[in-house]
Amino acid sequence: MNPAYQHTDKEKFLNSYGAFASRHELMDSPLNTLAIRKFEELGFPTTKHEEWKYTNVSPILKNRFALSTGKSRLKREDILPFLLTGKDSILLVFENGFLNRELSLIENLPQGVIIDSLASSRNHDVVKQHLGKYAPMKQESFVALNTAFIFDGAFIYLPVNAVVERPIHLLYVNDSREEATVVYPRNLIVAKKNNSLKIACTYHTIGNINSAFTNSVSEIVTGANANVEFVKVQTENDNTYHISHTEVMQERDSVFNISTITLGGNIVRNNLHIVLNDVNCTSHLYGLYITDGNELVDNHTLVDHAKPNCESNELYKGVLGGKSSGVFNGKVFVRPDAQKTNAYQSNKNILLSDEATMNTKPQLEIFADDVKCSHGATTGQLDSEALFYLRSRGIGEKEAKAFLNIAFAADVIKNISLEPLRDRLMPLIERKLKQGD
């Protein structure tokens, strides 16, 4: 057993598993039971663990969280502020982890396309074939924990040559108005050959008195020559803890673009693993985090170049205010066979306050020789020349700073192809930037 792990809070979660498993008749599910065993072995990470060096999860674990029974309280007006992707979207609303069919809009799907709740698709062949096959539950205890508690989430399947033109919005609401709640959303997205697909996955909280904990995992398979865009937006409140893992498996000639936008939460950890598992894949990873108060936002990305002739491009930006802190840990791994790899990574941060901290750890691990890899990282203040230029044109200092901060953030948002989402995100970003200043 790894000594870097602690065991004090483990039992709470193990105990709640028993009740959960019997309620949902999961005692026989090999995946859930294997995962809880793995979780029991791993325990929770501590800051002695290299991957958790800057993120202490013990404040999360000291809480007592209740598991939702699936009872619905949510009304349409509750979710109106969260409808970020426009009217024509396919909408799946998950209330405390369970699909709320009344609030969802899943109609007129193209032939053969499945967009449904995972709970009602557990016996589907595609689910059996792919669920739990990619996310690393043997190494990551939060992935193991989520996998043990898999019950519901989104299941999206596109057969060969299918194209879904409307954006798909997976809307997760953690309603903690009555009690502190933990949810374990799980998404499985399988896009076969020649697909095209745009998904927004957004996380929100209602109720600020009790704390809430979202532990989500998404597994995404991008088939040969498929083109998938995934946008993860997180606006949970400062009483919410969020730990997520996104695992992407890319097949040959595929393009995968992901944007991870973090605008709220007390402790937020986003893990993103992309495996470029065949030749000629392209991935773009964009990230934006805007923090204030005592928030901690930790983005861990791993781009695993397993095969030759692939390209990855990563841009993460952060604006940190108050006493908040940010972590960026970006690893690019180039395996011995992955010749002709091009991998670029950039992390840029602005500290707004005297008490904010940014910890950056870009990593290159290269085992092939014919590669072009680079990373760059900067942390500092706004460009004083640009600030002066704006002021010399008559713009006040405060406005000028806001102007530049927004431009800094927009540099990430502009890469999202869903126009309605871009338009709705910018005001949220501006509001958040004002809080941090």
Add this chain to the structure above:
Amino acid sequence: MLEIKNLQAKVEEKQILNGINLTVNPGEVHAIMGPNGSGKSTLASVLAGRDEYEVTGGEVVFRGENLLEMSPEDRARKGLFLAFQYPVEIPGVTNANFLKTALNEIRKANGQTPMDSKEFLQIMKEKMKLVEMDKAMTQRSVNEGFSGGEKKRNEVFQMAMLEPMLAVLDETDSGLDIDALRIVANGVNALRNQERSFIVITHYQRLLDYIVPDFVHVLYKGRIVKSGTKELAMELEAKGYDWIKEEVGIHI
């Protein structure tokens, strides 16, 4: 000097040269022209011994020896110089250091003693005038941050320093404005003599107004399909390549 017989070569499984025949005698200047993709640069690369090009037939005799069996550096030491179409940047290595290393390697291979720094600097100073090169350029890294024109001038400067027997200029005129073209051509003309031969590969007849060739060859689909004198180049300039294609079409 150079005798090319039925030379055939391919790159990445694609046959480019389909039997080239060409004889270059000491002191002669041969211009090779041809449309894009006709194999001009391939011929230059094969002569210099670039790895990716596979010779599939024919022979090349350079100064009495089988050129194709020699390593690229041995070809250079024997007196073959290629002015690159795209000169390579070598960060951190100064022009001066690079040239001195090259010059002394060539001298060593020819049984000469290495040139000392003083003499080297003296010669460098002289030759720099030839291409109107600024002294500061010798302390800059090889081709790094050079403009297109500077790179081409640097190639001619290196040629002047290394004094080859046969120089192959691979589109040295491409992308040059008229002033730079004049400088480059003057440099080349200054190096012309009874012994030294040139193969000038170009796309534009314009260069040949400055470097007047003894012979002009038209390369098409990997073969020399027409040879003549300077007048042929003028004709090509006036009429384009289409008439050649038609003519060749009948012949093939």
Add this chain to the structure above:
Amino acid sequence: MTEDQKIITEVTESDYKWGFISDIESDQAPKGLNEEVIRFISLKKNEPAWMLEWRLKAYRHWLTMTEPVWPNVHYPKIDFNDIIYYSAPKKKPSLNSLDELDPEIKATFDKLGISLEEQKRLSGVAVDAVIDSVSVKTTFRESLGELGVIFCSFSEAVHDHPELIKQYLGSVVPYTDNYYAALNSAVFSDGSFCYIPKSVRCPMELSTYFRINSAGTGQFERTLIIAEEGAFVSYLEGCTAPMRDENQLHAAVVEIYSHKDAQVKYSTVQNWYPGDKEGKGGIYNFVTKRGLCAGTHAKISWTQVETGSAITWKYPSVILKGDYSIGEFYSVAVTNNYQQADTGTKMIHLGKNTKSTIISKGISGGKSQNSYRGLVRINRKAENARNFSQCDSLLLGDKCGAHTFPYLEVSNKTAIVEHEATTSKVGEDQIFYCNQRGISTEDAVGLIVNGYCKEVFNQLPMEFAVEAQKLLAISLEGSVG
């Protein structure tokens, strides 16, 4: 395999040229480590009681520590009881002139290409030579003495300048710092000591050569450099070891203390035996090097050229405590065959307006693994701190690895921290271009690699830079065709 790859393989598999064993009689401690051995070392060196006490404290602390495990370095477990902790050349060299030096030792230095005579005559460099951790000869002592500069072996300093040793020993690297620093503090046998008094600009380079000679020994030397207010010194260190099948441990400590307005420039060319082509033998180089910029406008600059050792684990660091102080780190690390290098720096910004620069060039060939690991920390109160880091890796084959692990921890909004890293290979087009100019592939690789390292070599004193270039060329040398 293309021709270029073949040549690169040959080039990166050349032999170690300094692997001779000198037949020098030595005086050794019994194998193993316990308080008796430490007392033996202290007694041999005729040390005062306070020194022994300090060693024992360090030893007792070491016993409470566990051996560190690093993610990117792999080696069999070290048996600390199978090492000879003290090995001194038998003829105790309290010499007045170089003529009295053991002829074998002299021959050793001649073979190393560092004839003391030559060095003395040509470059006016003051040399301290340390074989198996014991200082054998310091040159130029008298002329330095006139300026108040102290440059002597560590043992002599313990006797002649106890007040300085007591004040500064462990002030930058305390014996509690890490496992190997604690071990060194307990058993160190000798090393170099430099003291530059107030406002003195040391007129010559101070230089130490270290060599491990005896089999089964570890080398545990300690270097302490103190620059008083407004002083300047440039200090050089070189190292070699004979070829042996076994792995030998080298755990040194270097401490630099730079007062207000003082500048210390520390350069090293590390060429310990790297092991053979199959990865057998070689030195484990686990070293702690740290400098403290204690006063305002103090400056410490580390320059290292690392070509040797089976395993290198070393992070020369600077603590930027004084306002306006400056830390610099310039590094070239070359790995071949089965070598592993995990090296980099730490720049800890505590004072206001502090500035640090990191330039690291890693070159890996053969089946080696070359990692840059570095930390830049801007503390809460370090207003207007600046850091620029550039970490480049060059790959000379398809079986080696190059890795970068920079940690950037910024807690002050006025900081500007910039980090850049690239990984590339020696371009085939570059080699062909050189070939076409008559330069062989082997020379072309040397030329390109030296050009790639230029920014670092430029930081070395002239003679050292030439030596480093030659060393690089030889490390990459092989017979072509």
